[in-house]
Amino acid sequence: MSDLKIAGKYYWHYLKRYWRGFLVSIVLIAFSTWCIVVAPTYLGRAVEQLTTYLGQVTHGSQGSLAPFNHTLIIYILLYLGDASTIFVASLILARVTAFSTGTMRVGLFRKLQRMKVQYFDTHRDGDILARFTSDLDNIFNAMNQALLEILLAIAQFVGLLIVMFNQSATMAWVTMASTPLALIVAAVVMRKAGVAVNRQQDDIGKLNGYINEQITGQKVLITNGLQADSLKGFSGYNAKVRQSALTGQIWSGILNPLMQGMSLLNTAIVIFFGSWFALNGSLSTGAALSLVVVFVNYAQQYYQPIMSLTSLYSMIQLAITGARRVDEVRRQDDEVNRAQGQEMPDIQRGLKIDDVHFSYLPGKEILHGITIDVHRGEMVALVGPTGSGKTTVMNLMNRFYDVDTGAITVDGTDIRQFDLQSLRAHVGIVLQEPQLFTGTIADNIRYGEPDAGMDRVIDAAKQANIHDFIESLPDGYDTRVSDEQSIFSAGQKQLMSIARTILTNPRLLILDEATSNVDTVTEARIQAAMDNVIQGRTSFVIAHRLKTILNADKIVVLRDGRIIEQGSHAALLQENGFYAELYRNQMVFE
């Protein structure tokens, strides 16, 4: 499907909700067009009446200027009618635009909440952000500034054709004679500009992605002294944006002067043929003069719609590209949620990962038949070298991704049978990289249950060993976490996110152990907090430091997406295999 078609469908999807306002504007625009295209006929009539009057006066007879004055008043009224209806139409359209672009923004944000995690894993944050910012801005600007112009141009063009043929078919054909040439020129230039503008938007997306990555990884950059390389990378992306923007501007800038030239040429053709018809035709001088005046007016109006569309061209093209990019997001698959899925029950017997195969990309299997049995209340630790598939197993348990074959079951029921919301509400996750959100510390702890009272917030913070620290802050639990969230250390953030999980009282717990370096005191605190949260809960821990999982009921050792050993710490040491070696190696460093 072409970009134009995609954009058309996209705009219609949002505009149709406000069809009443849209319809009223179209009626007003039709009226204003009628005023503007009928006005020249009154000008022509005035010229004819003036010629008649002057003829009468020069021949000594008594003439009257009354008809001429009357025609002039109608002429002025028509222009006033045009201006006032356009003003009202523009107010209504501004409202329609504001509401529909507001709905687009909400639509995009809602879509992001429903989309598969895969989209976020495979797209750079900056590119997603660009769809919210520059793409939606382009859509808004075009709707705000160009929608009225486009509707006016279409209405004027159609109205003009009707009155021109009504007045004189011959002169109408003369006025339109240069159209094919103008259309060919416009099509060629617009095609070139379209390609450039498309490239410009994609280049901006990539530039944003790069900037975002460099800001997020700034500390790594500084520590490795890579500022110059970062700048060099930026310059490359920036040069591409500059080049495509320049090309786009040049092509869309050429269009308007070209159309102005075509309009002048057209007026000359009309004057030439009009005068020829006046001299050689059967019309009276007054009528012939009037026809020329009217058609010179039409010839100038004829290119007006094309010129206003071409002057808005780069804006329209940016909006078409914007709509294509936003629509790309809109058409992404949603997460699969079973209709009328079951409520996830309390775990009675346990959880089973049953011969699970999984691949992120077709043909590249990551997990090759994983089977893990966990009984209610047990703690299972996943260990293994980097890239062995530990995080992938976690991704499957709360359905960030779905298994290819095999199943994950709770008391024998496949987790895909559960309502997704219910599953997520009962599976608590503490991620390796804790995330705090804008709001107070208390808000952050009760993030999963916004209605929880302060007593529960404090209780969770106590269990997570972070209560004393929060109390020591001047504003305590009301301390604001925002952009300055970096005032908290990695360990403190981790403890707050553990408190957040404790508060939701999950039935199944997944802990991705933080690998970030924290001091030994904080590490001990995190360990104690984790022990608290794990206590009596069915849980999975992705362990990087083996000393933290010595008490696990079962340790599962993964390598290259396969389980190579499993058992208790003591049993695995006894086996003297991969785990035992891993453990001994780590103990040397501890």
Ligand SMILES: Nc1ncnc2c1ncn2[C@@H]1O[C@H](COP(=O)(O)OP(=O)(O)OP(=O)(O)O)[C@@H](O)[C@H]1O
């Ligand atoms: N979104 C993704 N798309 C494609 N491949 C992925 C994706 N996420 C992970 N992988 C691949 O899956 C494999 C397993 O990755 P996973 O993150 O599960 O390993 P891990 O054991 O958790 O590693 P680590 O200890 O480093 O966190 C790796 O080869 C990785 O490249």
